[in-house]
Structures are given as structure tokens and as C-alpha cells.
Amino acid sequence: MLQAPPPAIASTASTIRLRRLGIDTYQEPVVYMHRDCHVCHSEGFEAQSRVEVTLGDHHIVATLNVVSGAFLSPDEAGLSEAAWRLLGAGDGDVATLRHPAPLESLGHVRAKVYGRRLTATAFDAVIADVAAGHFSDLQLAAFVTACAGDALDLQETISLTRAMVNVGERMTWSEGLVMDKHSVGGLPGNRTTMVIVPIVAACGLRMPKTSSRAITSPAGTADTMETLAPVDLDVAQIQRVVERTGGCVVWGGAVRLSPADDILIRVERPLDLDSQGQLVASVLSKKAAAGATHVLIDMPVGPTAKVRSAHAAQLLERQLEQVGKALGLQVRVAQTDGHAPVGRGIGPALEARDVMAVLRRDPSAPTDLALRALQLAGQILEFGGAARADEGLHLATAVLDDGRAWRKFEEICEAQGGMRVPPVASQRQPVMAQRSGSVVAIDNRRLARTAKLAGAPKIPCAGIDLHVQVGEFVERGQPLFTLHADSPGALAYAAEYAASQPDTIHVIEDA
């Protein structure tokens, strides 16, 4: 038996000079250290170790990449852009590195993976660690996967939503109603928000709208709005915009209303996974934190939309209403037609073009987008008491037709920092009908994928311009849609995929 006396224990933390390496790891904090670095040796760090980096009041947990190349010296620690930003570091700052405390909340993640129910306390622990950046990307992926589909029940969804609200910022408003809306997505081009907000605000109801960037779609409302005006506003700026104009359309992520959700989304996006519980928590945590009192949910239902059946819609509707009630929100769900894309553009700039056409009453404006926006705006006007029952649509239409909505939209864009002209793609290529006949179906998922392959939403000008609608007759060789991209590579990539999926726009020869 080994009975040697223990050696004296050295400090369990080491200090080292920081260097900004300028490596964009897509928000995962990574620390780079040379394999001959004294901190690696004294602390026993190795590739993939989780390392706690402390600088003043800031501390992060980063994944270690060990470097043997000459670009990093053994007496410095390089940081990825995300790590640099989260730490608020400056070149030459000296940070303290140590082993992070073991992540006890991972036990809850494992329990969920194995199919067990989690308590509110468990969600609080997981979400606090997620928001604090203590989870690695792999651990985030496991949590997101374990919660995917219908793995969370009602009580778990309420717990997750509350946990998300608790770790974020909150907006507070003076007395009175605060209207909000959300579309559960899955329908390319469904940019009604940017039409609804100016209509509702023009009718005197307050509507501070925080929107998300795309998760699995080719554009989120924040991505689209950003091609027309700044959307990265802080809470004080948002409050000024809403005081002055009655409404806004800003990016919710910039105000950290639900920072845990923002972190989960960055893993959900490349995995392209949907989760009913996470969807409800994501939507309602942000609405609660934004101080909303009334939330209308636009839920497109269709075979290739995000919600594919009346049954799935009903389940989701009940969860949204019940979780909303638990959080003190009045939630109404409007099931809408989700069979075909809305508008013509798919991708931030192309969708912005459609929105502008509707607001400016351009004769070429897509009528489906206008009608859908008017119906939802009408419901919000009724929900908030600005219109009597069954008179909302009429009021909304009048406000759009007489130009008040357009003027309100210009006012909001100016208040947010000034109106912009959306970018235009340098690379375009039409995709032609392979036969003459009738368009019997449009596959939203494949269209969305094609637009993403072309570069949307990261490249704002990229996407698809759709030229046909379901029911229309087309001639062989007629363009069905045009691909937009800003590089020949991305254009070719999208075109190749489109060519491999000839039935994305399904044309059947007439008998």
C-alpha cells in the first residue's frame, strides 16, 4: 500500500496573458494554448478540456484547443472572438485560468436524455448554466436533442419557460395593454409582422415587437427588417422608439430577453430540429420578458409548414394558451393557411421588397401577404379593444389603404435609426418548368432549403424569387423561380440542389 506523504499543493489557478486571435467559432468560446504552455502543464489541461477564464468581474468557460504551431507562443492564451467578447478582454490583459467546477446540471440533461421528467428546479439549474455559458456546444446539442419533438410535457414546458425568463432582461411599460404577436414560422416569406405593427400602432395600440433571426428558415423577421432599418437596439432605445411611435420591429436577441434561448438557438439552427416544448418556451419567455399582456400567435398549418396537421396545431395551441396563462399572458392562436409560401420573395432582402410593396400599396404587391397581414392585424385590433368584434379587418384595411400604415412604418424606421435600401444580389439564375401544366403543390421545406443553400439568411440579398402560385398554369421552359446569391459558388450549389429536386414546385400535365 502506498503511504507516501502528500506533496504540498500548488495553487489551483494560473495566470496568463491573453491574445485576440480573431477566430470566429460561431459563438462557441474557445481558448487556444500552446502545448508547451506552463498553465497546460501545471493545471493538466488537454485538448477539449473545459477551462474557466476569469478577467476582472467577467468569467467564461471555454473549450481548449491545444496548439503546436508557431503562431501562438507558450506564454499567451489565444481567445476566439466569442470568448474575447464575453470576457470584455483587451490585448495583453492577464487572466486567471482554472478548472471549472463540475457541471452538476448535466445530470439533469442526462436524465432527460433517458426520458425522465425534469422538475422546475432542474430546469432552473440547466438554464442558469446555459445562460452563463457553462455548457459546451456538444452538451447544448444533447440538451436540445433530448427536448426535441414532444419530449417536454406541459409542466416541464412551463418550468422551462419560467427558467428562461428568470435569467434574462425584462422590459417594463406604463399602465395599459401591450400587444404582441408571433408567427410559429415554417412558411417562407411570411413577413406579416412588418405590415401589422404599423397598422396596429397607427390605431393607437402599443406594440413593441421584438423579433427573432431565422432559426431553421431562410429569414427571420429581424433579418428582413434589418435590410430596412437598424434592429440591434437596447432596452432604453426600444422604449424611446415605442414612446414616440407606438411600435417597433427590433431584434430580440440584442436585448437579451431570453439569453438562454439565444444560446440554444445557435445549436438548434445547424441541427435543424424542432421541439414543441422549446418552441413554446422560446416564444413565450420572450413575450413575458418583453412585458406583453396580449399575444396573438399566427400558426400556419399545412403539410409542409412547421405545423403539419390540425391535430398538431391543436396540441400546440393548447400548450401555448396554458403556458401563457401560467405566466400571466393572454394568448390567442390564429390558425392560418400554411399550404403555400406567402409573398414572392424568400430571403431577407427579397421579403423586405414584398413588405414595402404592400405598405406602399404598389399594384404589384403580393395580395396573399397583404390579406394575411390585414386579417391578423384585425384580430389584434379586436383582441386589444381598438375595434369591435368582426370590425378589425375593416379598420386594418382602411388604415393600410389611406397610407397611415406606410407613414407609421417610415416613422418607426426613422426612430430605429434611419431607413435603408435593401441589398440586391449580384448572381441570379432562373429555374424553369420542365413541363407544361398546372402547379398543384409547392414544397415549402425544399424551397426553404434551396434559399438557404443560396446563402439566406446570412447573406441578406440571397434567396428565391417565386414567380408562380398553386393553381397557376405554366408553360414548359417558363421560369418557376429565380435563385439569388452573392457568389457563383453559392448560386451553383443552390441550382444543383434545385435541379435534383424537380418536384419542389409540382407541375402536373393537364389531362
Place this chain on the structure above:
Amino acid sequence: MLQAPPPAIASTASTIRLRRLGIDTYQEPVVYMHRDCHVCHSEGFEAQSRVEVTLGDHHIVATLNVVSGAFLSPDEAGLSEAAWRLLGAGDGDVATLRHPAPLESLGHVRAKVYGRRLTATAFDAVIADVAAGHFSDLQLAAFVTACAGDALDLQETISLTRAMVNVGERMTWSEGLVMDKHSVGGLPGNRTTMVIVPIVAACGLRMPKTSSRAITSPAGTADTMETLAPVDLDVAQIQRVVERTGGCVVWGGAVRLSPADDILIRVERPLDLDSQGQLVASVLSKKAAAGATHVLIDMPVGPTAKVRSAHAAQLLERQLEQVGKALGLQVRVAQTDGHAPVGRGIGPALEARDVMAVLRRDPSAPTDLALRALQLAGQILEFGGAARADEGLHLATAVLDDGRAWRKFEEICEAQGGMRVPPVASQRQPVMAQRSGSVVAIDNRRLARTAKLAGAPKIPCAGIDLHVQVGEFVERGQPLFTLHADSPGALAYAAEYAASQPDTIHVIEDA
């Protein structure tokens, strides 16, 4: 409607000079490109893009990190160590970069996440893409998580196992029996294999043993054996060793018997997730590929072992036998006592020390390890017909006692490349009993975790040396175990955790 003629499409691939950056990303292939790089622009690549890199006959799919720092020039692409190795690149080589084909098999992963059953074709597609390195770490994490727990049924497990065998190398042997064994793990220090193989080989049965490195435990057999002899042998080398000596103990990962499993394991390890289906597929795919005809499975059962109940053991046993049958393997399961660690050492070098003591009949050798190994060796001798029923244990004991097993082990180590002396830890610290009384339980999971925090299995000398057994009486202040590490930081980290879990070795004051 936009009807402009399409511009000519440039090539969908670009070439660029490669540079080895020497960044160890723990086997994820990563490509680093400057944000001003012409390939990023022409192809539309962005942070986290998946990029196909082709060099001669080799091609990989890597994750892109965009660099704005000065250490990388815009006319070169840096590669992580994993990417460099997989491509077989040399500095200055010019590679072709393009968008990879969309990963259709991800649709199957999503289906599994949502709880659907996968067909054999689906598993073939997923596993082929995994083995080819087409999955990112996030995607691997989603697949591993979706298959965790009991998410795979019998038919799915058979399909997964076959798919894994199909993408790997295979070993073939001349006529006759080929014995093999596997321990499902979860019991620290359970290094019976290194005792069993020389006994069985000394009795004339062929036993080419490929072992794994640790997945979630502080040491795998390959990690332990490596402190005594080289284990990274290729198929031809293994065949020579076995022809000459009748046995071997080598690392299975080096021969790519189940390369998809090796890739999944690198994600399973940090996630610390168990999956019954993946466990069965992992074990049996390697046995089938190694050319085994008879496989004995050592399954320790106990409240803190990997298999925790008789019921769980029964389910796993039936799956192992049925999947084995489907793959043409005779599988027998030996349920063994999984209540306490086996031997005294936990960690590669400390476990090797115990094995050596048993083989050399050192009076201080841990008798539990010796007895467990003899019982399993006896069963294999009976299973393979080298001993009559109920005479296996007797034969095994005789072969160990008369030194034939030790001589055979030396012979095997020499044939594998030469015997070595295991490394010894520079940092040690005992953990004392807080009270006097009887040891009523030892928590394997917490002990394993403590050993891992000390650095095992990556640091071979790190781990735990256990000084007490269940049932033993201890005095307050007596050392229960000693922590071994090679850095003060890791030692302190493990000691801190051990102090926070005082009941890892549960001592109850005698009444």
C-alpha cells in the same frame, strides 16, 4: 417579376494552398480561412459552414472557422491536426474546396430524434456518412443523444451493428475457433482481460483481443495495456503476434474495425451518455469485424455499475445474444458481482500494476481481480472446449499458478513490440476516513469521476489507489485512497471533488 438573364456560372470549386496550423481540436476536422480569402468570397463560405476539402484521392468535410487575425494569410487555408491527418496533407499542397453535397442522412437522424424507428437502409446511410467524417460534432451529438437509453429496439440494434461492420476493416483467421471476450464496464479497475488472454492462449485456444480505450471510465483495457506494451498495431502485425503467441491485447481503434463507432465514441465520451443499443452495436460490431466465433461477455451488475439491476442485465443479455446470433456470433453472458471496484488501482498505470501483481503471483496481488479473471478464463476454456464443463476454473488456476500465464503474457508483450515499465505519478495525496467504523459501500461512479478529475485516462499515471474494501473496519484519519496526478492543478481539482463527496467510500460508525 424579375426576369434578368442569368450570369454565367463560375466554377463551383476553388483551390487554395494548405497550411498545418497545429491546432488539436480533439479530432474534429476544422478548416481556418481568412475573412478576406478569395475562396470564402467566391464560394460564400461563412463561420460554421461545412466545407469539403479534396487533396488527391482524399477528401474530408470540415467545419469552417473564419479568421480575422494576422496569423493566417488570405491566400492559404489552415487545417486542424485531425483534418491534416485525414487528408494526408503536406505543407504547401494545393487543395480543392467546395460545398459538400447536402447530408441526406441527417433526415434519418431527425426522424430518430422525434422517436421514430429507423430501417436498416437508414442506419447504413447514417453510419456510412459518420465513418466518412461527413457529420459535424453537433450532428454526431444529436445522433448519439437520440439513440441513448433504450431508444433502439432489437431490429434497429441489429441494423446499426451490421452498418458499423460494413464500413470497417475485417480480420480473417484460418479455420477453427476464435475466442473473444468483452466487459461492459462500469466497474473501475476491472482489468481481467490482461489476465485472461495469456491463460486462454497458454491453453491452446486462439484469442486475438482488440480492446477499446475508455469511453466514460477512467481507463480502458487498451489504455492500461499501453502502459506495458505498444497497442497501436495494424491488422498484419496483429496476425503475426497471434500466429506466434496465440493471443494479443491491442487497441481496436488502430485497426479501424468499427471506424464509425470510434467516431461516435469521441462524442459520447464528453457527453457521458450510455445507450443500450449503441453499447451492443459497439461491442458486437468489433467482435464480428475481428473475426470472433465465440464471445463471452462479462457483465458486472450492481447499484453503481454500468448495469444496475438484474432486470437491466437480463434485457441487455438478451439483446447481446440475439444481435450476436443475427451476426453469426455465439455469445454467452456471465453476470458478475458489480458492487465494488476490482483490484486497487483506478487509472491506466495503477491498474497495470495490479494486473502485473496477479500474473506474477505477487502475495500482495488483489485477490478479487485474480479470482474474477480465473472464473471468466475458466468459462472461456469451457466455451471453447479446452476444458470440460465445470473444469475450466481448475485449469485456469493451474495455468496461472505454475507461471505459464506470466510467461505467455511476457511473450505477448514482446511480440507486440516490447515490454514497458508503467509511469508513476509525481503528485500524490491521501484522502482520509472522517470517522472510524465499517466500510458499508463504495460508490463506483464517484470514484471513477474522481479518478477522471485527476487526469485519467489521458494522463496514464493519474487515478486512484484504493486502500480499503467493503466490510473492512477503518480508523478515523486512516487513508481510504490516494489520489495520483501529474500536475498540482489536477490533483487539487480531484481532491476538492473528493472532499465535497465524503460518502464516496461510505463508513458507518459501529453501534
